Amino acid sequence: MKNYQKLVAHYQSIHNFEHLRAICSWDQATNMPSGGAESRAQAMAELAVHLHKLHTAEELEELINNASLEQLTEHQHASLREITRVWQHATALPSSLVKAKSLAGARCEHQWRLQRQQNNWPQFKHNFDEVVSLSQEEAQIRADLLGSTPYDAMLDIYEPGMTSVQLDALFGDLASWLPDMIQQAKTSCVDQHNAHFAIEDQTRLANELMAFLGFDFNHGRLDTSVHPFCGGVSQDTRITTRYESTDFLNAMMGVIHETGHACYEQNLPKDMQALPVGKARSMAIHESQSLFYEMQIGRSDAFIQFLSGKAQALFKQQSEHNTPNMLKAQLQQVQPSLIRVDADEVTYPAHIILRYEIEKALINQEIQCGDIPELWDAKMTQLLGISTKDNYKDGCMQDIHWTDGSFGYFPSYTLGAMYAAQFKAAMMQSVNIEQHLSEGDFSPIYAWLKNNVWQHASRYTTEELLIKSTGQPLNTEFFKTHLRKRYCNG
Amino acid sequence: MKNYQKLVAHYQSIHNFEHLRAICSWDQATNMPSGGAESRAQAMAELAVHLHKLHTAEELEELINNASLEQLTEHQHASLREITRVWQHATALPSSLVKAKSLAGARCEHQWRLQRQQNNWPQFKHNFDEVVSLSQEEAQIRADLLGSTPYDAMLDIYEPGMTSVQLDALFGDLASWLPDMIQQAKTSCVDQHNAHFAIEDQTRLANELMAFLGFDFNHGRLDTSVHPFCGGVSQDTRITTRYESTDFLNAMMGVIHETGHACYEQNLPKDMQALPVGKARSMAIHESQSLFYEMQIGRSDAFIQFLSGKAQALFKQQSEHNTPNMLKAQLQQVQPSLIRVDADEVTYPAHIILRYEIEKALINQEIQCGDIPELWDAKMTQLLGISTKDNYKDGCMQDIHWTDGSFGYFPSYTLGAMYAAQFKAAMMQSVNIEQHLSEGDFSPIYAWLKNNVWQHASRYTTEELLIKSTGQPLNTEFFKTHLRKRYCNG
Numbered sequence: 001m002k003n004y005q006k007l008v009a010h011y012q013s014i015h016n017f018e019h020l021r022a023i024c025s026w027d028q029a030t031n032m033p034s035g036g037a038e039s040r041a042q043a044m045a046e047l048a049v050h051l052h053k054l055h056t057a058e059e060l061e062e063l064i065n066n067a068s069l070e071q072l073t074e075h076q077h078a079s080l081r082e083i084t085r086v087w088q089h090a091t092a093l094p095s096s097l098v099k100a101k102s103l104a105g106a107r108c109e110h111q112w113r114l115q116r117q118q119n120n121w122p123q124f125k126h127n128f129d130e131v132v133s134l135s136q137e138e139a140q141i142r143a144d145l146l147g148s149t150p151y152d153a154m155l156d157i158y159e160p161g162m163t164s165v166q167l168d169a170l171f172g173d174l175a176s177w178l179p180d181m182i183q184q185a186k187t188s189c190v191d192q193h194n195a196h197f198a199i200e201d202q203t204r205l206a207n208e209l210m211a212f213l214g215f216d217f218n219h220g221r222l223d224t225s226v227h228p229f230c231g232g233v234s235q236d237t238r239i240t241t242r243y244e245s246t247d248f249l250n251a252m253m254g255v256i257h258e259t260g261h262a263c264y265e266q267n268l269p270k271d272m273q274a275l276p277v278g279k280a281r282s283m284a285i286h287e288s289q290s291l292f293y294e295m296q297i298g299r300s301d302a303f304i305q306f307l308s309g310k311a312q313a314l315f316k317q318q319s320e321h322n323t324p325n326m327l328k329a330q331l332q333q334v335q336p337s338l339i340r341v342d343a344d345e346v347t348y349p350a351h352i353i354l355r356y357e358i359e360k361a362l363i364n365q366e367i368q369c370g371d372i373p374e375l376w377d378a379k380m381t382q383l384l385g386i387s388t389k390d391n392y393k394d395g396c397m398q399d400i401h402w403t404d405g406s407f408g409y410f411p412s413y414t415l416g417a418m419y420a421a422q423f424k425a426a427m428m429q430s431v432n433i434e435q436h437l438s439e440g441d442f443s444p445i446y447a448w449l450k451n452n453v454w455q456h457a458s459r460y461t462t463e464e465l466l467i468k469s470t471g472q473p474l475n476t477e478f479f480k481t482h483l484r485k486r487y488c489n490g
Numbered sequence: 491m492k493n494y495q496k497l498v499a500h501y502q503s504i505h506n507f508e509h510l511r512a513i514c515s516w517d518q519a520t521n522m523p524s525g526g527a528e529s530r531a532q533a534m535a536e537l538a539v540h541l542h543k544l545h546t547a548e549e550l551e552e553l554i555n556n557a558s559l560e561q562l563t564e565h566q567h568a569s570l571r572e573i574t575r576v577w578q579h580a581t582a583l584p585s586s587l588v589k590a591k592s593l594a595g596a597r598c599e600h601q602w603r604l605q606r607q608q609n610n611w612p613q614f615k616h617n618f619d620e621v622v623s624l625s626q627e628e629a630q631i632r633a634d635l636l637g638s639t640p641y642d643a644m645l646d647i648y649e650p651g652m653t654s655v656q657l658d659a660l661f662g663d664l665a666s667w668l669p670d671m672i673q674q675a676k677t678s679c680v681d682q683h684n685a686h687f688a689i690e691d692q693t694r695l696a697n698e699l700m701a702f703l704g705f706d707f708n709h710g711r712l713d714t715s716v717h718p719f720c721g722g723v724s725q726d727t728r729i730t731t732r733y734e735s736t737d738f739l740n741a742m743m744g745v746i747h748e749t750g751h752a753c754y755e756q757n758l759p760k761d762m763q764a765l766p767v768g769k770a771r772s773m774a775i776h777e778s779q780s781l782f783y784e785m786q787i788g789r790s791d792a793f794i795q796f797l798s799g800k801a802q803a804l805f806k807q808q809s810e811h812n813t814p815n816m817l818k819a820q821l822q823q824v825q826p827s828l829i830r831v832d833a834d835e836v837t838y839p840a841h842i843i844l845r846y847e848i849e850k851a852l853i854n855q856e857i858q859c860g861d862i863p864e865l866w867d868a869k870m871t872q873l874l875g876i877s878t879k880d881n882y883k884d885g886c887m888q889d890i891h892w893t894d895g896s897f898g899y900f901p902s903y904t905l906g907a908m909y910a911a912q913f914k915a916a917m918m919q920s921v922n923i924e925q926h927l928s929e930g931d932f933s934p935i936y937a938w939l940k941n942n943v944w945q946h947a948s949r950y951t952t953e954e955l956l957i958k959s960t961g962q963p964l965n966t967e968f969f970k971t972h973l974r975k976r977y978c979n980g
Contacts, residue, residue, distance in 0.1 A: 016536035019529060020510045027513055035709035036726025039509060039763070046506035050540075219525035236526025273529070 003066035004076060007083055008275065010063075014054045015274035019233050021047055026231040026238045030223045055090035075277075078459045082276035089157060092142050101134040105404030112403045121373060121392040128402070129369050132362060135405040139363045151363040154408030158283040159415060161461050164360055166474075167411055170418070171353045173476045178350055179383060181480075185334040185346050185487035192330070195321045197248040201314045205248065206241060206255040208310060213259045213293060214446040215239075216266050228254040230261035230290075234273050237262040248311065249330055253294055260293030261286060263446070267454035277458045283409065285462060287416025288423065289453065295345050295417065296424045296482070297445070299331045302437035334487055336384040338394040345417070346487055350383035352414040355399075359407045372396045419466065421479040423453065426470035493556035494566060497573055498765065500553075504544050505764035509723050511537055516721040516728045520713045542588075545580035565767075568949045572766035579647060582632050591624045595894030602893045611863060611882040618892070619859050622852060625895040629853045641853040644898030648773040649905060651951050654850055656964075657901055660908070661843045663966045668840055669873060671970075675824040675836050675977035682820070685811045687738040691804045695738065696731060696745040698800060703749045703783060704936040705729075706756050718744040720751035720780075724763050727752040738801065739820055743784055750783030751776060753936070757944035768947045773899065775952060777906025778913065779943065785835050785907065786914045786972070787935070789821045792927035824977055826874040828884040835907070836977055840873035842904040845889075849897045862886045909956065911969040913943065916960035 021044070028040055064087060067080055108127035115124040139150035146153050152163050206222060220237035232238035239258035243251045264280055272278030280286045297303050304327045311322035320326070334344050340351035358375055361367040367375070376396045377388045388395030401409055427433065431444045452469035463473055511534070518530055554574055562570060598617035605614040625644075632643035642653050696712060710727035722728035729748035733741045754770055762768030770776045787793050794817045801812040810816070824834050830841035848865055851857040857865070866886045867878045878885030891899055917923065921934045942959035953963055 013536060016533040019533035020514055020537060023514050023517055023530075024510055027517060031711065033708055033711055033726060035706070036723070039723055039725040040513075043506040043509035046503060047510060216525070218523050221521065221523055233526070233529055235529040236523060 001067075001070050001072065001076075003063045004070055004072060004080065007060070007063050007067055007080070010054070010057065010060070011083065011276065012274040014051065017047060017051055017054065021051070022231055022233050023236075023238075029225040029227075029229065029231070030238075030240060052090075055087070060087050060091075075459065079272065079275050079277035082279075082458050085160060086276045088145065092145055093138060094141075097134065097138060097141070101131070101138060101405055104130045104134055109400065109403040112397070112400070116393045116397045119391070119393045119397075121397065124392070124397055125369055131403065131405045132369055135407050136363060136365055138405070139407070149364060151360045151408065154363055155411065156408075158409050158412050159462065160282060161463060162284070162411070162415070167356065167360075170474065170476055171349075171356055171411075171414070174349050174414070174480070175353050175383065177480060178346075178353075179385070181483060181488070182334065182336060182346055182350070182384065185483070186336070187329070187332070187334050189335060190326075190329045190333055192247065192321055192326075195246055195318055197245060197315050197318060199243045199245060202243050202248045202251050205310060205314055206252060209252060209255055209307075210239075210259050212440075212442055213256065213297075214263050214442060215259050219266050220262055222255065228258055230258045230265065232265075234265040234268045237265045248315070249327065252307070253298060253331075256298040257290045257294040260290035263293075263449070264289040264454050267450050268457050269455055272457065279458055281456070281458050281460075281465060282412070282462055284412040284415035285419060285453070285465070287412050288419035289416075289449065291416050292420040292423060292449070296420050297433075297437070299345065299486075300434070300437065301328065302434045304328050304331060306437060306440060332486065336386055338380075338386060338388065338391070339398055346483055347384060349414045349417065352410050354379040354383060355410040358396075359402070359410065363407050415474070418474060418476060418479040421482040422466065422470050422472075422475060423449070424482065425478045426452075491557075491560050491562065491566075493553045494560055494562060494570065497550070497553050497557055497570070500544070500547065500550070501573065501576075501766065502764040504541065507537060507541055507544065511541070512721055512723050513726075513728075516713075519715040519717075519719065519721070520728075520730060542580075542585075545577070550577055550581075565949065569762065569765050569767035572769075572948050575650060576766045578635065582635055583628060584631075587624065587628060587631070591621070591628060591895055594620045594624055599890060599893040602887070602890070606883045606887045609881070609883045609887075611887065614882070614887055615859055621893065621895045622859055625897050626853060626855060628895070629897070639854060641850045641898065644853055645901065646898075648899050648902050649952065650772060651953060652774070652901070652905070657846065657850075660964065660966055661839075661846055661901075661904070664839050664904070664970070665843050665873065667970060668836075668843075669875070671973060671978070672824065672826060672836055672840070672874065675973070676826070677819070677822070677824050679825060680816075680819045680823055682737065682811055682816075685736055685808055687735060687805050687808060689733045689735060692733050692738045692741050695800060695804055696742060699742060699745060699797075700729075700749050702930075702932055703746065703787075704753050704932060705749050709756050710752055712745065718748055720748045720755065722755075724755045724758045727755045738805070739817065742797070743788060743821070746788040747780045747784040750780035753783075753939070754779040754944050757940050758947050759945055762947065767949060771946070771948050771950075771955060772902070772952055774902040774905035775909060775943070775955070777902050778909035779906075779939065781906050782910040782913060782939070786910050787923075787927070789835065789976075790924070790927065791818065792924045794818050794821060796927060796930060822976065826876055828870075828876060828878065828881070829888055836973055837874060839904045839907065842900050844869040844873060845900040848886075849892070849900065853897050905964070908964060908966060908969040911972040912956065912960050912962075912965060913939070914972065915968045916942075 024040070024044065024047075028037075028044075032040060064080070064084055072080060104127070108124075108131045111127055112124060135154075136150065139154050142148075142153035142156070143150045146156060148156070149164065155162050155164065155167070203222075210222060211217070219235050220232065220239065223238065223240050224242055225240035226242060228239070228241045230237065230239045239255070239262050241251045241254040241258065264286060268278055268280065301324075305324050308322055308324040308327050311327070312319055315322055332344075334346045336347050336350075337343060340348070340355075343351055354376065357379065358367070358372060362369070362372070373388075373392060373396055380386050380388050380395070424433070427445065427448045431448055433445060436442065436444050453465070456465055456468075460468060466473055514530070514534060514537075518527075518534075522530060554570070554577060557570055594617070598614075598621045601617055602614060626640065629640035629644050632638075632646070633640045636643050636646060638646070639654065645652050645654065645657070693712075700712060701707070709725050710722065710729065713728065713730050714732055715730035716732060718729070718731045720727065720729045729745070729752050731741045731744040731748065754776060758768055758770065791814075795814050798812055798814040798817050801817070802809055805812055822834075824836045826837050826840075827833060830838070830845075833841055844866065847869065848857070848862060852859070852862070863878075863882060863886055870876050870878050870885070914923070917935065917938045921938055923935060926932065926934050943955070946955055946958075950958060956963055
């Protein structure tokens with residue numbers, strides 16, 4: 001095991017530098033005064049270069065090859081598999097391409113902020129063409145290494161093992177079912193006039209909810225930032241939210257979502273936190289935990305009842321805004337809309353399917369950038385009944401993800417929603433979720449997730465994990481059943 | 491200049507990693523939940539090892555030697571002098587000694603916390619003997635390199651260029667003068683019963699004082715921690731204080747003190763921040779700036795008047811506690827006492843002189859650890875008229891500094907106080923400090939410090955800096971005059 005042990009030491013070192021990066025990134029978003037940005041950017045760039053050196057150290061290839069010939073336990077085999085995966089991704093691309101893509105992405109993202117406001121597709125397309133072309137080059141290199149299609153090679157970064165053949169089936173099934181479902185589920189808009197919720201009270205409620213949901217404050221904290229996120233490290237997990245005095249639900253749903261991410265991090269096994277096998281399984285599984293918390297729990301009738309009680313006690317002057325019915329009307333509202341990040345649970349998958357179909361064709365070089373606006377409009381009309389003709393800023397220019405070439409990431413959101421529904425269905429075979437929630441007891445739900453998801457980290461592949469915990473591979477029926485039950489009374 | 495430029499790039503890299511260390515250390519003291527301590531300690535240790543590698547990189551010796559033969563500007567000469575100094579200190583000791591001292595120091599400090607409570611000198615001495623013996627070894631190695639006495643070699647870490655011959659003269663002068671001065675200056679105790687100052691209001695006052703004193707909030711912030719400190723980096727300077735609801739002066743004096751440190755950091759020249767020559771001159775000069783703010787300004791009659799006005803406006807219910815006379819009675823109180831950190835401006839030097847005399851003899855191997863308690867008692871009796879016989883916890887076991895072998899550091903405090911008095915006297919030749927303060931205008935004072943101290947960073951030696959800004963080397967008369975004037979009506 002001499003070679004394997006050397007790998008362990010090497011990844012422990014990487015883990016330590018990633019710890020520093022996580023804390024300094026968190027600080028950047030929560031505390032750093034703007035005048036500190038320049039020197040921080042330099043320090044972070046230095047750290048990125050150092051981490052890249054560690055991830056691509058020359059000796060790793062030989063150590064990995066030799067370690068695979070050593071007597072390893074089953075656990076160590078899984079660990080070596082994940083080390084190999086991380087190493088392959090880190091060394092896949094020539095530095096020149098990494099640098100070119102990083103520069104093109106930074107330029108595209110920077111100018112996108114203004115171009116989006118100006119609805120200026122032609123100018124955006126100029127930068128975006130370069131990002132796409134470099135991403136196609138990247139995807140081809142990765143595809144040659146993995147023996148897959150270019151797009152599948154990008155997908156592998158965020159959800160290892162997932163293929164577009166599987167996604168075509170999963171998303172195709174959803175796509176054919178969704179438009180009808182949305183028509184049935186559509187509700188009227190809820191508008192809360194004149195509501196006021198003191199930030200101090202919202203913060204107190206946020207902390208209470210986190211404690212209820214099992215967040216370990218001895219190993220983490222809550223702060224505020226412009227965009228909510230979950231950062232830090234698993235022994236010190238930092239989540240953030242943002243508050244508006246006219247709407248407390250927004251901040252609370254952010255907190256509940258990030259608490260799902262945080263509980264996963266906080267419950268990764270202590271003895272292998274430094275190793276790739278000890279990290280969260282994938283972006284999609286991570287998202288499944290935040291969506292389990294936010295969607296499966298946070299927007300359920302039982303939780304809304306519980307939340308209403310807490311809100312009534314805290315926001316005494318606002319009691320008419322906090323009845324279970326009023327909260328439900330907001331938390332279970334369904335309204336087709338243009339913007340993904342504002343979408344509800346039912347229409348959200350439509351936004352993802354649309355992006356998936358377009359980015360897959362783009363990376364596989366079946367379409368060109370110039371084709372995107374028309375495709376976007378056609379798919380939006382088909383799935384949600386809304387046109388985006390000539391409206392680029394609320395259409396194909398709305399997201400930040402493509403500007404830096406993160407192709408393959410979008411599917412994680414809907415995969416996460418589907419995994420979450422499947423976990424919930426499996427959990428219900430042994431846990432009476434609604435009853436526990438109505439009794440104010442989250443611990444059996446927490447224990448199920450800990451035992452079935454969190455503690456396994458990356459020991460199993462996603463499919464193995466799913467079969468182990470739910471008895472079968474990913475199946476869209478659970479998600480569809482969940483949506484039907486919540487939004488169409490079964 | 492090829493070699494010099496390579497050195498610049500190397501120290502830029504060190505600076506970047508030190509940036510990460512500074513932010514993560516600050517986070518540790520202000521935000522980190524206790525459960526995060528273990529993984530943070532590992533990450534910080536990894537970073538320390540990496541910084542050590544960079545500081546002792548093999549190629550540096552040759553680069554430094556070659557650079558000294560290159561055509562350099564005056565500025566670059568100073569820069570190379572400081573690089574050489576930093577490199578010499580970093581490479582002076584064999585790693586085995588650094589490690590042994592670090593372990594012995596950690597053990598001694600850890601056990602000291604309980605041993606001090608228990609007044610257990612014999613058990614403390616057991617660990618401390620080892621720390622002293624390793625420090626003596628360290629001092630001897632450094633002395634051989636510098637061609638100085640062992641103690642002077644330790645002094646050089648904190649105040650380059652200062653020698654014990656000079657300190658003997660400076661401190662000897664003070665020591666013979668202080669006991670009489672203290673007798674004359676002694677005041678009665680002030681006790682503030684039943685005062686209450688809301689933490690929220692104290693925080694607001696702290697921010698107002700910082701703004702008044704020139705703190706740049708675009709490049710820094712104020713937080714709370716158990717022990718006040720100034721950390722972060724010069725473009726993002728983080729100061730902290732601690733609040734007690736029964737006493738607002740304590741927090742404010744902490745804030746004013748740390749703001750002095752912070753303004754020095756924030757005004758270091760932007761173009762050489764990454765290089766040793768662009769860092770603060772020395773620990774003693776750093777302390778001179780915090781003491782200038784706290785002692786020369788913060789406890790002056792004119793500032794007390796100004797502070798009283800602010801406090802009266804904020805703490806309306808507490809007006810009898812905030813009159814200028816009441817604030818003055820507290821801020822200019824003189825009382826011989828056992829504990830250094832609680833000492834006032836007049837008795838503080840006595841605590842330092844005592845430690846200086848003992849640590850010098852200890853490091854030069856003229857006395858042994860076992861001699862310390864008796865010496866402590868004798869010197870306390872002589873200087874302050876208080877015995878510490880059998881009272882180790884409030885005597886030689888009170889400080890944390892010796893437990894990790896930081897011998898040579900204590901003199902910085904009183905050197906700082908003396909430098910501050912000398913800067914003030916020089917400033918008064920062109921700036922009417924009292925009048926500006928009474929008019930609520932700090933900017934001429936700030937400008938003088940910026941032009942005469944801050945902007946020079948480490949371009950000059952301490953003595954050169956002092957002569958340039960005040961016209962002469964360090965002279966105890968300025969400090970004595972200051973104390974006489976404030977505490978004995980001239």
